[in-house]
Amino acid sequence: MTVGTEKDPAVGAADLYLYGLVAPDAPLPDDLAGIAGRPVRAEALGSVAAVVSDAPSDREVGLPDDVRDHARVLDAVADVAPVLPVRFGTLTAAGALEDAVPADRQRRHADDLRALAGTAQLTVSARYREEAVLAELVAENPEIRHLRERTRGRDEMATYDARLRLGELVVAGFDRRRPADAELVARTVAPFARAISDHEVTRTGDVTELALLVRRDDVGPLEDALEALAEQVADRMVVRLVGPQAPYDFAEEV
Structure with a gap:
């Protein structure tokens, strides 16, 4: 589910890289860094929240280190809260998260997260x-x-x-x-x-x-x-x- 990449003229330097989805009130580990060392944060999406960081502005995502960083972020989040993994390499334009995860899918993902609660x-x-x-x-x-x-x-x-x-x-x-x-x-x-x-x-x-x-x-x-x-x-x-x-x-x- 790649909404845009750096080669897409509609996507600029403020692109977001997506790691996973969590419940809106889920905690994230402190000082968690993702791909290219960018700080990881949660962006509210109604029924869920997206775990994101700013995407590198000087290169495409796809290095072996990026794969490891993607998995490391997800495992770190999973240590404190249920998380649904997003496919490696998923980018979206800043302000377009709703397009990447529409409301109907948010509700389904929220149900999946509730099923994983406490596990x-x-x-x-x-x-x-x-x-x-x-x-x-x-x-x-x-x-x-x-x-x-x-x-x-x-x-x-x-x-x-x-x-x-x-x-x-x-x-x-x-x-x-x-x-x-x-x-x-x-x-x-x-x-x-x-x-x-x-x-x-x-x-x-x-x-x-x-x-x-x-x-x-x-x-x-x-x-x-x-x-x-x-x-x-x-x-x-x-x-x-x-x-x-x-x-x-x-x-x-x-």
């Missing part, structure tokens, strides 16, 4: 300690043990087929373990989550990544439960919790 998104991930799991595979599978001995210190081309077979067996071993270990994480967080979004994992050592919508009162108990789990599996897995974050998984991007 926060957090992301829990688990990753194997690969050397520990590999040691398990070597101990349980004679073929893996034989192939490791056969390929250790040998020319890669001369042992290509053996290395290929070894890799297949190791990946299969990780794949066999993943469902049970992912279920352990899911069972741990389920009592504290109003909703869960399961992210696809693609690396061999990844166990699971879950986005959680959690009542803010339940964040502390969730942290305690995950700390207990992390201690329980510390010899073979690393468990991390990140957040609060903007509710990318539980709110439609504006």
Whole structure:
């Protein structure tokens, strides 16, 4: 939803960059800086308020740092109040916010914000300690043990087929373990989550990544439960919790 860009002659130096939408009375973190270091503020929009900063006047928005700043602002706001993310790169002319977010959509967004009241998104991930799991595979599978001995210190081309077979067996071993270990994480967080979004994992050592919508009162108990789990599996897995974050998984991007 880009209402204008710097290449648009109708948009001038006073353009606004949009990060998200919040309730009209929502607090913002003090001294929050956005893209190009511009101060972030809330602009009233009737049923909602827009989280904005002045857009850079000397360049277009789109640098990697801009992407990181956009996400950082949203996560900082999400730490203190529900926020609906606006698509990265959204600009509007100063005084044209009503065109960017018309009244009928404001009402819908206000309903979405009320539904998110008192909640926060957090992301829990688990990753194997690969050397520990590999040691398990070597101990349980004679073929893996034989192939490791056969390929250790040998020319890669001369042992290509053996290395290929070894890799297949190791990946299969990780794949066999993943469902049970992912279920352990899911069972741990389920009592504290109003909703869960399961992210696809693609690396061999990844166990699971879950986005959680959690009542803010339940964040502390969730942290305690995950700390207990992390201690329980510390010899073979690393468990991390990140957040609060903007509710990318539980709110439609504006």
